Amino acid sequence: MAETPRLPIESGCPDGFRNMHPMMRKNYGNWAYHEDPQPGVLKHVAHGGDTIYTVKAATQRILDVFTLRTLCDIGDEYADGHVHFTLRSNLEFFVTEEERVQPLIDALVSNGFVVGGTKNSVTSISHTQGWLHCDIPGTDASGVVKAMMDELIDEFKNWNMPNRVHITTSCCQINCGGQGDIAINVQHTKPPKINHDLVANVCERPSVVARCPVAAIRPAVVNGKPSLEVDEKKCICCGACYPPCPPMQINDAEHSKLAIWVGGNHSNARGKPSFQKLVAAGIPNNPPRWPEATAIVKKILKTYKEDAKDWERINDWIERIGWTRFFDLTGLPFTKFHIDNWRGARNSLNASTHIRF
Ligand code: SF4
Ligand code: SF4
Numbered sequence: 001m002a003e004t005p006r007l008p009i010e011s012g013c014p015d016g017f018r019n020m021h022p023m024m025r026k027n028y029g030n031w032a033y034h035e036d037p038q039p040g041v042l043k044h045v046a047h048g049g050d051t052i053y054t055v056k057a058a059t060q061r062i063l064d065v066f067t068l069r070t071l072c073d074i075g076d077e078y079a080d081g082h083v084h085f086t087l088r089s090n091l092e093f094f095v096t097e098e099e100r101v102q103p104l105i106d107a108l109v110s111n112g113f114v115v116g117g118t119k120n121s122v123t124s125i126s127h128t129q130g131w132l133h134c135d136i137p138g139t140d141a142s143g144v145v146k147a148m149m150d151e152l153i154d155e156f157k158n159w160n161m162p163n164r165v166h167i168t169t170s171c172c173q174i175n176c177g178g179q180g181d182i183a184i185n186v187q188h189t190k191p192p193k194i195n196h197d198l199v200a201n202v203c204e205r206p207s208v209v210a211r212c213p214v215a216a217i218r219p220a221v222v223n224g225k226p227s228l229e230v231d232e233k234k235c236i237c238c239g240a241c242y243p244p245c246p247p248m249q250i251n252d253a254e255h256s257k258l259a260i261w262v263g264g265n266h267s268n269a270r271g272k273p274s275f276q277k278l279v280a281a282g283i284p285n286n287p288p289r290w291p292e293a294t295a296i297v298k299k300i301l302k303t304y305k306e307d308a309k310d311w312e313r314i315n316d317w318i319e320r321i322g323w324t325r326f327f328d329l330t331g332l333p334f335t336k337f338h339i340d341n342w343r344g345a346r347n348s349l350n351a352s353t354h355i356r357f
Pocket of ligand 1: 128129130135137141171172174
């Protein structure tokens with residue numbers, strides 16, 4: 001009898017075990033070690049001796065049905081019929097015999113996919129939704145990813161870097177996804193422009209006032225209609241008022257820029273988290289290829305590749321050489337915008353992973 005389809009669940013993620021490769025399910029939590037036989041391939045060996053090979057291919061994340069079907073057909077024909085999307089939009093295929101690895105890679109490559117993204121490579125850029133899903137983006141994160149990864153394809157395919165490099169982009173300044181070794185984030189530089197005719201009909205004014213992190217929004221009556229006003233001296237151009245009140249438009253073709261931050265890293269068993277720092281601001285948000293932002297990312301990667309020691313992540317490298325030398329080596333200008341002199345920062349910025357209430 002056909003399996004009953006899963007009912008939609010509105011919260012939480014689906015059960016990952018249901019579609020997991022049987023050998024992975026069998027050995028869950030029981031792997032002894034893993035090796036990296038070649039770029040884009042992982043070999044996992046379980047305590048009981050079971051072995052599984054993972055082949056990783058890049059996708060552009062937002063996929064058309066034809067491409068998805070092609071990938072699934074490759075998975076059915078050359079792998080064991082199971083695939084797994086990673087956080088960075090790579091697609092992983094699984095085989096249990098070594099001799100099936102190369103035919104799988106050949107099938108992927110001959111269909112135009114790129115295999116790599118493991119160990120000390122630059123893996124795919126993780127990115128947020130952009131125009132397709134979200135209502136507040138100031139740029140299209142997926143477009144930035146495609147344009148940049150086209151230029152970093154050799155770094156994806158090969159083990160060129162001192163350690164792995166995780167790059168992220170996010171498409172608004174609220175940043176639901178902009179933390180990594182290198183992060184490309186939107187930077188608004190002008191306060192929102194208010195369409196007073198629409199505010200009364202569209203916006204819940206108390207929630208918009210409460211939304212502003214620096215209390216720059218006040219209720220106001222404009223042309224006899226209830227509206228809002230912004231104290232532009234206080235406004236830090238974060239864009240937080242735009243989602244609950246679209247008539248407070250902050251996106252602007254000229255004044256919404258990109259900024260690049262480096263050195264973010266999660267904590268792990270051996271080290272504390274490190275927080276990213278701004279290294280380039282005011283970069284043109286320049287679709288469709290974002291050449292200015294891409295050139296800066298390439299410059300940082302080139303310097304990291306030449307100067308870092310083996311196994312140093314970008315944050316380790318900068319910590320060792322110091323920020324002054326980082327700016328010297330990369331040739332990026334150090335400006336007044338790099339100095340965080342906001343007095344409230346000490347009280348509001350989390351400097352550890354402890355949860356605060
Ligand atoms: S980064 Fe901002 S605009 Fe992009 S998906 Fe997240 S919340 Fe939406
Ligand atoms: S952009 Fe940010 S700081 Fe400025 S008014 Fe809106 S919420 Fe407040």
